[in-house]
Amino acid sequence: MQTRRIGRTDLSVTEFSFGAAGLGGLYRECTGDSAIATLDAAWQSGMRYFDVAPFYGLGLAERRVGDFLRDKPRDQFVLSTKVGRLLHPVPEDKVPDYSYVNPLNFDVTYDYSYDGIMRSVEFSYARLGLNRIDILYVHDIGVYTHGAARNAVYLRQLLEGGLKALEALKSSGTIAAYGLGVNEVPVCLDVLRQADLDCILLAGRYTLLDRSAVAELLPLCEKKQTSLVVGGVFNSGILATGPVEGAHFDYMPATDDIRQKVAAMDAVARGMNVPLAAPAMQFPLASQQVASVLLGTAKPQSLARNMALVEHRFSAADFAAFEPFTLVAPELGDAPVRV
Numbered sequence: 001m002q003t004r005r006i007g008r009t010d011l012s013v014t015e016f017s018f019g020a021a022g023l024g025g026l027y028r029e030c031t032g033d034s035a036i037a038t039l040d041a042a043w044q045s046g047m048r049y050f051d052v053a054p055f056y057g058l059g060l061a062e063r064r065v066g067d068f069l070r071d072k073p074r075d076q077f078v079l080s081t082k083v084g085r086l087l088h089p090v091p092e093d094k095v096p097d098y099s100y101v102n103p104l105n106f107d108v109t110y111d112y113s114y115d116g117i118m119r120s121v122e123f124s125y126a127r128l129g130l131n132r133i134d135i136l137y138v139h140d141i142g143v144y145t146h147g148a149a150r151n152a153v154y155l156r157q158l159l160e161g162g163l164k165a166l167e168a169l170k171s172s173g174t175i176a177a178y179g180l181g182v183n184e185v186p187v188c189l190d191v192l193r194q195a196d197l198d199c200i201l202l203a204g205r206y207t208l209l210d211r212s213a214v215a216e217l218l219p220l221c222e223k224k225q226t227s228l229v230v231g232g233v234f235n236s237g238i239l240a241t242g243p244v245e246g247a248h249f250d251y252m253p254a255t256d257d258i259r260q261k262v263a264a265m266d267a268v269a270r271g272m273n274v275p276l277a278a279p280a281m282q283f284p285l286a287s288q289q290v291a292s293v294l295l296g297t298a299k300p301q302s303l304a305r306n307m308a309l310v311e312h313r314f315s316a317a318d319f320a321a322f323e324p325f326t327l328v329a330p331e332l333g334d335a336p337v338r339v
Contacts, residue, residue, distance in 0.1 A: 001046035007198035017049035019296030024057020041300035053082035066128030080135035114161035137181030204232035
């Protein structure tokens, strides 16, 4: 599989990469055997970049990814995890519902400070059982997750201390790159205007359907030489399932307006004799600012089905045919959208 470089670093990642949220039981249970089988399918497909986070299954996904990668040659894969949430143990009946089925017995505390990030990294080493992490993403900073008032506090923590921790880790050679891992464009602009990030993992905002990153973020990334890793290319599923009853967009049931847009896109794809998921997977890679497309699943067969779609080839004109049906995310208000 071809690779692309992360920012101005010497680190390169495969164009398609594996996102491990599903291995933590996101929305449905994932057994240990299924997790390892899915990771093996990703490896066999040629993926050599794996992304995880403490939040995924409240530590469970990090343990599973670490177990799988521990026996792999360390120079053959790239690993990223995230900072911003610290895990602390709680009784079994006090584990909050964060949409993970059978997670570990922990809860989270947000901490984007210097000390919080340093502690988070140490805890991740222990869960992973590995001695090197290549990329650290600041997880879910922004109004989308926290609302305006709380995010003002967290953003100050990050700008005044957290970024210094990340730069210290990079300068010492502990990590090779750092950036943000978020679901919104505004906080990317806020931070990138004040800091030179190597990369941004942006979920759902640079897809075939949602072009929120196009107007300001992509040009700023080009100016700053910051790479994008694009997650959520199916926009919570609707670009994979099509506009069926019960389809989800942005983690919620799709509205009639969204379903109509996707129905029109689906018709365009059928005119090309391809499933809509195929251009959805490949669209972000048409931009040279995109280093990798992150695909997340907890089923080997789903991963194999998605990777088969890479065989289709699309031109700029093909992608342009979908533009009349695209959208831009509405401006964020003061309240969080998704916790």
